[in-house]
Amino acid sequence: xxxxxxxxxxxxxxxxxxxxxxxxxxxxxxxxxxxxxxxxxxxxxxxxxxxxxxxxxxxxxxxxxxxxxxxxxxxxxxxxxxxxxxxxxxxxxxxxxxxxxxxxxxxxxxxxxxxxxxxxxxxxxxxxxxxxxxxxxxxxxxxxxxxxxxxxxxxxxxxxxxxxxxxxxxxxxxxxxxxxxxxxxxxxxxxxxxxxxxxxxxxxxxxxxxxxxxxxxxxxxxxxxxxxxxxxxxxxxxxxxxxxxxxxxxxxxxxxxxxxxxxxxxxxxxxxxxxxxxxxxxxxxxxxxxxxxxxxxxxxxxxxxxxxxxxxxxxxxxxxxxxxxxxxxxxxxxxxxxxxxxxxxxxxxxxxxxxxxxxxxxxxxxxxxxxxxxxxxxxxxxxxxx
Numbered sequence: 001x002x003x004x005x006x007x008x009x010x011x012x013x014x015x016x017x018x019x020x021x022x023x024x025x026x027x028x029x030x031x032x033x034x035x036x037x038x039x040x041x042x043x044x045x046x047x048x049x050x051x052x053x054x055x056x057x058x059x060x061x062x063x064x065x066x067x068x069x070x071x072x073x074x075x076x077x078x079x080x081x082x083x084x085x086x087x088x089x090x091x092x093x094x095x096x097x098x099x100x101x102x103x104x105x106x107x108x109x110x111x112x113x114x115x116x117x118x119x120x121x122x123x124x125x126x127x128x129x130x131x132x133x134x135x136x137x138x139x140x141x142x143x144x145x146x147x148x149x150x151x152x153x154x155x156x157x158x159x160x161x162x163x164x165x166x167x168x169x170x171x172x173x174x175x176x177x178x179x180x181x182x183x184x185x186x187x188x189x190x191x192x193x194x195x196x197x198x199x200x201x202x203x204x205x206x207x208x209x210x211x212x213x214x215x216x217x218x219x220x221x222x223x224x225x226x227x228x229x230x231x232x233x234x235x236x237x238x239x240x241x242x243x244x245x246x247x248x249x250x251x252x253x254x255x256x257x258x259x260x261x262x263x264x265x266x267x268x269x270x271x272x273x274x275x276x277x278x279x280x281x282x283x284x285x286x287x288x289x290x291x292x293x294x295x296x297x298x299x300x301x302x303x304x305x306x307x308x309x310x311x312x313x314x315x316x317x318x319x320x321x322x323x324x325x326x327x328x329x330x331x332x333x334x335x336x337x338x339x340x341x342x343x344x345x346x347x348x349x350x351x352x353x354x355x356x357x358x359x360x361x362x363x364x365x366x367x368x369x370x371x372x373x374x375x376x377x378x379x380x381x382x383x384x385x386x
Contacts, residue, residue: 036087037062040105043098043165044080047106050163051113052244052320058112072178073104075111089181093170100174102165106156114155116148146192146200153204158241161212168209175201211237218249227253244316248326251312252279255333258305261298262336267369273386275366277332278359306333324354331363340367358384 044060059079063069069083082105090100160167178184179194186194218233231253238246256279268275313330316323327350334342344367347360354360365380 033084036084039098040082040084040087040101043101044082044105044109046163046165047102047109047159050159050243050245051109052316052323053113054319054321055113058109070182070184072182073108075108075116078112080105080108080112085181089177090174092177093173096166096170099160099166099170100177102160102163103157103167103171103174104178106160106163106167107152108156110152110155110159111148114151116152142192146196149192149197150200150204153201154208155241157205157208158212159243161208162215162243162245168205168212171201171205172198207240211240215241215246222249222253225256227257231257242319244319244323244326247312247316247319248323248329251309251316251326251329251333254305254309254312255279255329255336258302258309258336261302261305263298271386274369274381276362277336277366278328278362279332303337306337309333310337324350324357324360327354328359328363331360331367335363335367335370338370340370343367344371362386 040062041060048057056078058075061079061081063081063083065084069085071083072086072089073080073082075081086104087101090097090104093100157167157171175194175198179186184194192200214233215237218230218237221227221230221233231250234246234250234253238250255277259277310330310333313326313333316326317330320326327346331343331346334340334346344364347355347364350360355364361380361384365377365384368374368380369377
């Protein structure tokens with residue numbers, strides 16, 4: 001082997017090794033980006049479900065990595081754009097990483113769902129040379145921006161909590177972290193200062209945290225069957241944060257109150273589980289109690305509650321046409337209003353896979369029985385083993 005050959009071999013090995021390092025490094029970065037995108041999408045989808053809004057889901061887009069984005073997220077038109085660097089920043093919060101991410105994404109979703117008519121970012125720090133972009137921001141004065149940001153903060157945190165995240169403790173920290181991470185100026189012409197932005201966030205935090213506590217108290221009251229208290233609390237929350245869940249909960253409570261006034265038939269006594277309406281809360285207790293004949297006043301009160309509940313469930317569906325739970329609850333109300341045909345029809349509006357669920361089939365069986373089509377009811381009850 002000559003010297004030339006001898007010295008070329010190590011060089012080839014070095015080149016191969018360097019190429020391998022580059023490939024591994026590139027693959028690692030790609031994997032990290034893929035993981036970040038998946039985590040952001042998961043949080044985004046969870047929040048969209050919590051908002052349960054009739055508007056079409058906004059587009060989720062990721063910003064280009066170069067040049068480095070100057071803001072973590074912004075809403076414009078029908079899109080919400082997220083910087084993957086935000087995910088890395090949120091990871092510094094450890095166990096609260098997804099909670100921190102939910103605060104920012106939910107804030108931008110609130111801008112979208114509440115029809116805020118300008119494009120904005122989480123920290124009032126958009127820097128874009130596009131004249132069209134700049135003009136769309138200038139059309140809104142500073143006071144209006146403060147109103148929009150206040151609403152986006154309090155709505156955003158409330159729905160993040162409804163979605164199952166814990167945004168309240170991490171929210172005061174994320175704004176400071178964003179200003180530092182993206183090297184943002186404390187003062188930007190035409191926008192609230194960083195100090196003003198923090199005041200907005202603090203006020204929104206107090207409001208959303210207080211109302212979320214009321215929401216939790218309402219849930220507890222519902223579980224222990226203190227329906228009047230639960231109804232009052234849910235209605236209090238709904239005045240500030242109307243949502244499909246709130247309307248559905250209000251409708252369920254009114255329906256359960258109506259069921260307490262219902263006179264049981266002999267069949268309901270003999271086969272109580274068959275006539276258990278598939279509402280959120282177990283209502284077996286009404287079938288286990290002795291019941292006396294109701295008077296005309298009770299029937300009128302019962303019908304009034306049911307018609308009011310019907311409007312609540314219809315409102316929940318109007319906010320989210322795919323909200324299966326409200327369809328099933330509304331079917332229960334129709335049957336209780338002596339309209340079993342409408343109950344069956346409402347279930348038939350659901351996709352086939354949803355029609356076949358236990359709760360949907362349960363109310364269909366009850367409705368068939370009340371239509372005097374007992375053979376169909378029996379078939380379903382046997383399939384459900386009740």
